[in-house]
Amino acid sequence: MDFQDLLLQQIINGVSLGAMYSLLALGFTMVYGIIELINFAHFNVFMVGSFIALWVLQAMGFAGQSTILYGLPLVGVLLVTLLITMLSSGALGVVIERTALRPLRGMPGTAPMITTIGVSYILFNVILLTVGADTKNFANPMPRVQWDIGEAVVRLREVLLWGVSLMLMLALHYFVRRTKMGKAMQATAQDQEAARMMGVDVDRVVVTAFFLGSALAGAAGMIFGLYYNSTSFIIGYTAGLRAFTAAVLGGIGNIPGAMVGGILIGLIESLGGQFLAVRWTDVIIFSILVLVLVFRPSGLFGRGAPSKS
Amino acid sequence: MRHSNYVRSGLKTAAVLAVAALAGLAGVATSQAQQKTVKVGITLPLTGADAEDALHIKNGAMMAIEEANAKGGVAGHKIDVVVYDSGTATAGQYDPAQAATNTKKLVADPAVVLNIGPQMSGEGKAMTPILSEANLATITPSSTNPDITNPAFAAQFKPKGKAIYFRTVTTDAFQGPNMANFVKGTLKVTSVYVLDDSGAYGVGIADSFQKQAEKIGIKVLGRDQLNPKEADYSTILTKVKAAKPDLLYYGGVGQAGVKLAKQAYDIIPNIPKAGGDGVQGTTFLKGVGFPAAEGWYSTNASPHVTEAPESADWVKRYKARYGSAGFDDYTITAYNAALVAIDSIKRVVEGGKPLNRDNVRDAIQATKMKSLQGEISFDENGDMLDKIVSVFQYKENKSRPVDDFDAQNRYIGVAPAVPGS
Numbered sequence: 001m002d003f004q005d006l007l008l009q010q011i012i013n014g015v016s017l018g019a020m021y022s023l024l025a026l027g028f029t030m031v032y033g034i035i036e037l038i039n040f041a042h043f044n045v046f047m048v049g050s051f052i053a054l055w056v057l058q059a060m061g062f063a064g065q066s067t068i069l070y071g072l073p074l075v076g077v078l079l080v081t082l083l084i085t086m087l088s089s090g091a092l093g094v095v096i097e098r099t100a101l102r103p104l105r106g107m108p109g110t111a112p113m114i115t116t117i118g119v120s121y122i123l124f125n126v127i128l129l130t131v132g133a134d135t136k137n138f139a140n141p142m143p144r145v146q147w148d149i150g151e152a153v154v155r156l157r158e159v160l161l162w163g164v165s166l167m168l169m170l171a172l173h174y175f176v177r178r179t180k181m182g183k184a185m186q187a188t189a190q191d192q193e194a195a196r197m198m199g200v201d202v203d204r205v206v207v208t209a210f211f212l213g214s215a216l217a218g219a220a221g222m223i224f225g226l227y228y229n230s231t232s233f234i235i236g237y238t239a240g241l242r243a244f245t246a247a248v249l250g251g252i253g254n255i256p257g258a259m260v261g262g263i264l265i266g267l268i269e270s271l272g273g274q275f276l277a278v279r280w281t282d283v284i285i286f287s288i289l290v291l292v293l294v295f296r297p298s299g300l301f302g303r304g305a306p307s308k309s
Numbered sequence: 310m311r312h313s314n315y316v317r318s319g320l321k322t323a324a325v326l327a328v329a330a331l332a333g334l335a336g337v338a339t340s341q342a343q344q345k346t347v348k349v350g351i352t353l354p355l356t357g358a359d360a361e362d363a364l365h366i367k368n369g370a371m372m373a374i375e376e377a378n379a380k381g382g383v384a385g386h387k388i389d390v391v392v393y394d395s396g397t398a399t400a401g402q403y404d405p406a407q408a409a410t411n412t413k414k415l416v417a418d419p420a421v422v423l424n425i426g427p428q429m430s431g432e433g434k435a436m437t438p439i440l441s442e443a444n445l446a447t448i449t450p451s452s453t454n455p456d457i458t459n460p461a462f463a464a465q466f467k468p469k470g471k472a473i474y475f476r477t478v479t480t481d482a483f484q485g486p487n488m489a490n491f492v493k494g495t496l497k498v499t500s501v502y503v504l505d506d507s508g509a510y511g512v513g514i515a516d517s518f519q520k521q522a523e524k525i526g527i528k529v530l531g532r533d534q535l536n537p538k539e540a541d542y543s544t545i546l547t548k549v550k551a552a553k554p555d556l557l558y559y560g561g562v563g564q565a566g567v568k569l570a571k572q573a574y575d576i577i578p579n580i581p582k583a584g585g586d587g588v589q590g591t592t593f594l595k596g597v598g599f600p601a602a603e604g605w606y607s608t609n610a611s612p613h614v615t616e617a618p619e620s621a622d623w624v625k626r627y628k629a630r631y632g633s634a635g636f637d638d639y640t641i642t643a644y645n646a647a648l649v650a651i652d653s654i655k656r657v658v659e660g661g662k663p664l665n666r667d668n669v670r671d672a673i674q675a676t677k678m679k680s681l682q683g684e685i686s687f688d689e690n691g692d693m694l695d696k697i698v699s700v701f702q703y704k705e706n707k708s709r710p711v712d713d714f715d716a717q718n719r720y721i722g723v724a725p726a727v728p729g730s
Contacts, residue, residue, distance in 0.1 A: 001551035009550075013543040064598045128398050133357045135567040137598040144575075155575065228540060229571045230596065232358070234401040235540050273544035279507070279534040281544075 001151040009152040010270045016158050016227065018266020019165035023220035024243030025250070025258035026172060027093075027213030033189045033253035034209050035105070040116040041096050043240030044123035045214045049089040049221025050231040051127060054138055056081045062139035065229060069141040077141055082164070082222060089218025093210040102203070120236075127233040135232040138225040161223050168219055169259050172212065176255060181208055189253065242269070245289045251299025260301070347386045347654055347664055349374070350393065350415040350424035352447075354403035354432070357396030358537075358564035362590040362639070363428050366450055367392070368631050369643030370425045375630075377651050384658035388651070391421065395432050401538065402564045408432035409439060416443040422654065422669045423447065425646050429562065430454030430510040433474060437466040440473045446670040448475045448650060450643035453586060453610045454513045455482035458690040472691035475673055477642040477649065477682070478610040479696040481510070484585050485517030485560070487698040487724035488608050492556055492583060493525050494725060496606075500528040502554040504545065504569070506561025506587075507534050514585045515560030521727060522558075530554045537565040546576040554580060562587040567596035574601035586610055589701065591635050591712050599705040599717075606702050606721075609638050613699040613720045614681050623681060637714050638682075638699070645680045652678055698724040 001009075024046055031039045060077060061067070069077060100119050104112045145156040176182040181204075187195040188205045196202050224239070225231045246265040250257025265285060272284045292299060351370055353363040374388050382388065393411035397404040408427060415421050416439060424440070424447040427433050433452045440447055457466050457474050467473055492498040501522055505515035512534075519529055530552040533545050546569075549557055557580055559569060566588050573582060583606035587593075594602055614620050615638055623644070627636055653672035654664065662668045678685045686694050700721040709716035 001553070006547065006551045009547045010544060013541075013547060016543075017541055065600070125398055128356070133360055133396070133398075133401055134563070134592055135358060135596040137571075137596060153576075224540070228568065229575075229601070230568055232401070233398075234538060238536075238538055238540060269541070270544045270547075274548060277533060278545045278548075279536060281539075282536070 005149075005151040006274070008149060010274045011267065012152060012154055012158060014267035014270030015263060016161050016266070017269055018246075018263035019161055020220050020223060020227070020239065020262075021243045021246045021265050022259045022262025023165055023168060023216050023223070024239060025246040025262045026169070026255060027217045028244055028247040029250070029253055029255060029258040030185075030209045030213045032247070033255075034185060035192075035206055037101070037112050037116070038244070039210075039213075040113070040240075041100075041119040041123065042116075042213065042217055043236035044120045044127075045089055045092055045096075046217040046221045046224075046240060047231075047233060047236035048092060048123055048127060049085055049214075049218030050138075050225045050235065051131065051221075052088045052218060053081050053085040053222035053225055054136065054231060056084045057139035057141070062141050064137050065140050067141055068143045070143060074141060074143075078160075082219060085218045085222045086215040089221070090211040090215035093214025093217075094207055096214075097207055097210040102206075105206075124233060124236065131233065133233060135230050138229045138231055140226050140229050142226060157227055161227055164219065164223060168216060172216070173255065175212075181205070185209060242285060245285055248289060249292050249299055251301040254299065254301050257299055257301035261299070345386045346389045346420075347383070347422055348389045348391060348418065348420040349650060350391050350421050350426070350447075352393045352395050352408060352411050352415070352424060352426035352432070352436070353428050354396035355392075355394040356398070357400065357402040357404075358567075359402055359428065359562055359590075359592050360396065361592045361595070361635070362563075362637070363396070364634065365591070365636050365640040366426075366428055366643040368627070368634055369450070369636070369640035370647040372627060372630055373644045373647035373651065376626075383651050384655045386654065386658065386664070388654075389420075391415070391418070395427060402562065403427070403429040403432050405431050405435035409435040412436040412439040416440070416445055421445065422664060422666050423650055423673070425450070425643070425650060427452055429508070430457060430513065431508045433457050434466065434509050437474055438468060441467040441469040441471075443666065444469060444471060444473065444670055445666050446473045446475060446673050448477060448646040448673065450477050450646040451586065451610075451639045452476065452510070453478055453481045453484055454510050455480040455517070456509075456513060458692050460690060471670060472674060472687070472689060473670060475649070475687050475691040476693055477646045477685060478586075478639070479693050479698065480610065481514040481517050481585065483696045483726065484608050484610045484698050485514045485519075486521035486727045488558075488583065488585070488606075488700070489518050489521035489525060489527065490725040490727065491700050492558075492606075493522070493527055495721075496556065496581065498527060498555040498581075500530050500554045501556045501558050502530050502549045502552055503532045504549075504557065504559045504561070505534055506537050506559075506565040508537070508561060510585075510587060511561030511565075513560070514587070515558065518558055518560065518585075535561065535565045535569065537561070539565075540568065542569050542572045543576060546572055549580070550577050556580065557582045559584040559588065563590075563592045563596065566593055570597040570605060571601050581606070583607065586639070589718075590637055590639070591714055594703065594714065594717060595712055598711065599703075602703045602717075603705055604703065606700060608724060609699045609701065611638050611642050611699065612682050612695075612697045612723075613638055613701075614641050616715055616720065617681070620681050633712075635712050635714060641681055645682060645685060648680060649673060649676050649678060649685060652676065696726065698726075700724045
């Protein structure tokens with residue numbers, strides 16, 4: 001493998017990782033943009049999402065990687081799984097908002113944020129205690145198709161990962177820019193009180209943001225499982241922290257910023273691992289988090305909404 | 310109707326009382342027959358990534374103890390077992406801090422005369438200083454890091470001086486190097502890439518493999534460390550792919566190992582892969598599944614006995630007791646660890662000495678016992694005198710369930726020892 005192929009392969013790896021971080025980062029950024037809350041439960045909604053996808057696939061009779069589908073049946077199975085996973089994860093997000101966060105709305109200080117840490121640990125432990133701690137073999141009906149570019153390899157599941165992520169991000173972008181609810185979200189992000197006075201149902205806006213963010217996290221969870229052929233109760237922690245860093249890097253509250261931030265973190269991870277040592281990855285990524293917060297607290301693209309202070 | 314119900318419930322109450330009284334009497338009778346009990350600890354990571362293999366170890370040890378108790382106990386003593394879990398949710402696997410906490414609890418209970426465990430060397434390193442202070446011996450059926458019993462590190466792991474860490478397996482001082490000899494001799498490997506999972510066991514076995522590999526002329530093309538909590542190893546596997554080694558050697562346990570094996574199957578399907586006893590066992594096999602596990606070589610720091618004819622009766626008893634729970638060679642080393650414990654307690658009592666930690670430790674040290682894995686006896690550091698390392702390769706058998714370990718895991722033979730060791 002010569003240097004160019006190696007570089008190309010690590011960029012492919014990095015963009016794939018990054019697309020996943022982007023999907024996750026969107027959930028952080030949307031909620032933060034609207035109610036200035038860092039939602040730590042998001043980490044584990046992602047993890048639960050990957051288990052929901054696994055259960056849906058198992059319910060359809062898939063186990064491990066032994067049954068392979070092609071063409072339309074494959075697309076059908078993946079779409080059904082994606083839909084159920086996103087709806088259930090979205091519903092989970094709504095339940096979290098209604099039961100644990102709405103009662104705390106308007107409370108000063110860090111109480112809501114700390115509540116989300118609590119919820120996160122509840123999800124984490126519920127999965128640990130019900131499904132166990134070993135890494136689960138993910139059900140995956142995708143064929144092992146790959147294309148060679150020199151000695152670098154692009155696999156079908158990478159293309160799927162990029163495609164699904166791009167589609168979901170474009171859909172979200174369209175939703176926020178063009179639909180009435182999206183505009184209500186923007187208005188609420190700018191000034192909650194003024195939006196309320198103009199007739200925006202703020203509670204509905206917040207619930208929508210939680211639903212969308214959690215649905216995207218669920219999609220990321222499903223993609224995670226299909227990409228690595230495995231999942232476990234512990235996956236939310238590392239991916240969540242990095243996605244959070246991606247959101248801060250892009251400018252928290254800024255939706256396009258979260259997408260670009262995710263890809264950047266993915267690339268930093270794979271190229272840093274290649275040219276330094278893999279064990280230093282976290283040091284590199286979180287140094288970037290600290291540097292961004294110190295020197296450019298509004299991130300590369302600025303905050304999506306003006307600060308309300 | 311109501312009346313008869315009253316009568317019936319009255320009768321029922323009476324019957325229940327009678328049964329309770331009988332049970333109470335029986336209880337008194339048995340406790341009079343063996344008033345004496347002796348406490349033995351079992352510490353294993355029963356939650357976490359290696360829970361299933363830990364359960365097999367627990368089953369093995371419990372089986373020996375239950376069999377002894379069913380025969381009326383050991384020299385008039387019934388063995389009481391206290392089980393502690395050293396796995397935590399935050400670690401997702403064994404947690405050295407939890408292992409230390411559990412050890413303090415064991416030490417605080419004066420009735421505990423010895424412990425069985427741990428499964429992992431990372432636990433062992435945290436436990437030994439506390440055990441040594443109390444002169445409380447432990448027998449591990451699977452922890453293989455050599456530092457723990459190496460006299461060079463005595464100040465750290467046995468500050469009180471006496472060996473308290475006994476093993477019914479050999480160590481990575483043999484497991485790693487013997488495997489290096491095997492891959493060179495049998496697989497004709499001339500270059501390797503070495504990975505470890507940053508744990509005490511993983512780093513140790515990878516180091517010892519690498520050292521011997523370099524000594525016998527295998528080129529080491531790279532060495533990297535995996536973070537077991539990380540999900541993505543594609544970066545590192547791409548590095549391995551670019552280096553084009555004849556073999557990938559992984560030192561570590563299941564949490565990183567399962568993910569590594571799955572992703573290695575995608576990125577470097579044609580490079581042979583090998584590991585130590587950390588990739589042996591049902592946890593690894595079930596998590597990875599076939600076809601990704603196919604072809605992985607692994608070792609055990611014990612002779613391969615589960616398929617030996619002498620073990621047939623043991624296997625029958627195990628299946629009768631635990632059904633389809635599964636087992637492997639370390640279930641038998643765990644069974645034997647419990648037998649060593651039982652035998653030592655017996656010798657203390659029959660020798661007329663008081664049953665305490667000091668005497669039990671000395672008795673364990675003097676063990677000379679025939680077992681399914683051959684003769685068990687220890688050197689002055691607590692290491693087994695028998696130093697056999699067995700080599701295996703995963704090979705799918707579609708006609709058997711995936712957790713039928715012996716069916717899916719082909720025994721290759723004994724790994725060649727380093728001359729003069």
